Amino acid sequence: MVNLTIDGRKLQAKAGRTVLETARDNKIHIPTLCFHEGLPAYGACRLCIVSIERHGRERLVVSCLYPVEEGLVVRTSTPRVDSVRRTVLDLLLARCPDSDVIRGLAAKYGVEESSFKPEQGNNKCILCALCTRVCQDTVGTSAISLVNRGVERKVATPFETFSESCIACGSCAFICPTGAITVKDEGDTRVITMPHVTMEFKLKQCSACGRHWAPERQLAFMCRQAGLPEGSYDKCPDCRE
Ligand code: SF4
Ligand code: FES
Known part of the structure; x- marks a missing residue:
């Protein structure tokens, strides 16, 4: 088993599990759009980004693709993480201005209107595959x-x-x-x-x-x-x- 910390909680996970899977196993919410537990992770939407710290160094990773590591410290929401998610949702809102799902998610991160030019006549597809x-x-x-x-x-x-x-x-x-x-x-x-x-x-x-x-x-x-x-x-x- 691998020992790690997510949002201050000390957890154990099986080697090979991803940070997202481990968070979900422990009922810790990380927003996703392109992930489904029945399919291999794809890493398209970037919404599941989290901050990780190892040996005193901090960086952002895509949690649906990142495997757990011994001693990893994960933060699912920091000003930097939330800022990246806001940008992702800002772009998605410009792509799919008619999508209630994207609109709702964007609003949660304070994006009511996209700062990018909305695509005209677009459908609701975010290309998550x-x-x-x-x-x-x-x-x-x-x-x-x-x-x-x-x-x-x-x-x-x-x-x-x-x-x-x-x-x-x-x-x-x-x-x-x-x-x-x-x-x-x-x-x-x-x-x-x-x-x-x-x-x-x-x-x-x-x-x-x-x-x-x-x-x-x-x-x-x-x-x-x-x-x-x-x-x-x-x-x-x-x-x-
Ligand atoms: S139609 Fe677009 S948004 Fe819906 S599952 Fe397919 S790629 Fe994803
Ligand atoms: S859930 Fe879409 S990139 Fe991880």
């Missing part, structure tokens, strides 16, 4: 990816049209921290709206109760993955014995 990573690493479909560089960077389906590899599971919408992707079931259709494309998918009807309950593509994918015959999921969970 949670959606593309869950699609690729967890679901295993790679239906969306981050494309282009600089100001042109965005989440996109191939050719920005209907993605043939999308199974309509909605994981991207579930994990998106800002609501930039939405999923809505209407009658027999699931509508997934992304910053640059809207896709519609047919929902399977339960053979017993008639309810439209899951995307046909997702069920077909699950059958393929499990080696089950197509049509194995004929009934909704409520009607299965």
Whole structure:
């Protein structure tokens, strides 16, 4: 075990845990946007920055990537840390002026209006890549990816049209921290709206109760993955014995 101090509390952590994980294990709050415990850390948003002190030297590190070290002294909020977070949120607010999540976080750090020029007609995407990573690493479909560089960077389906590899599971919408992707079931259709494309998918009807309950593509994918015959999921969970 590794001994360290976070915000004055003496703690122990398993070697290999990050500062963020250790803080969370001990119910110490560090703000994050691009981190999800189900995925490897990515280090994109920089909001989780903290101050660390070792051998009398202090510096700022990204806590979701920084592993715990023996004798480390961590401070999750100092004037310098808060100032960096304020700048990060100031920039994000200019990028996503319509995002309630970013607006709320920025307000907590005293940023009501961005000091940078707001982007016109922008969506709510902060380019955290949670959606593309869950699609690729967890679901295993790679239906969306981050494309282009600089100001042109965005989440996109191939050719920005209907993605043939999308199974309509909605994981991207579930994990998106800002609501930039939405999923809505209407009658027999699931509508997934992304910053640059809207896709519609047919929902399977339960053979017993008639309810439209899951995307046909997702069920077909699950059958393929499990080696089950197509049509194995004929009934909704409520009607299965
Ligand atoms: S759409 Fe959401 S999850 Fe995907 S990169 Fe943008 S903010 Fe992150
Ligand atoms: S949560 Fe660490 S950089 Fe985003």
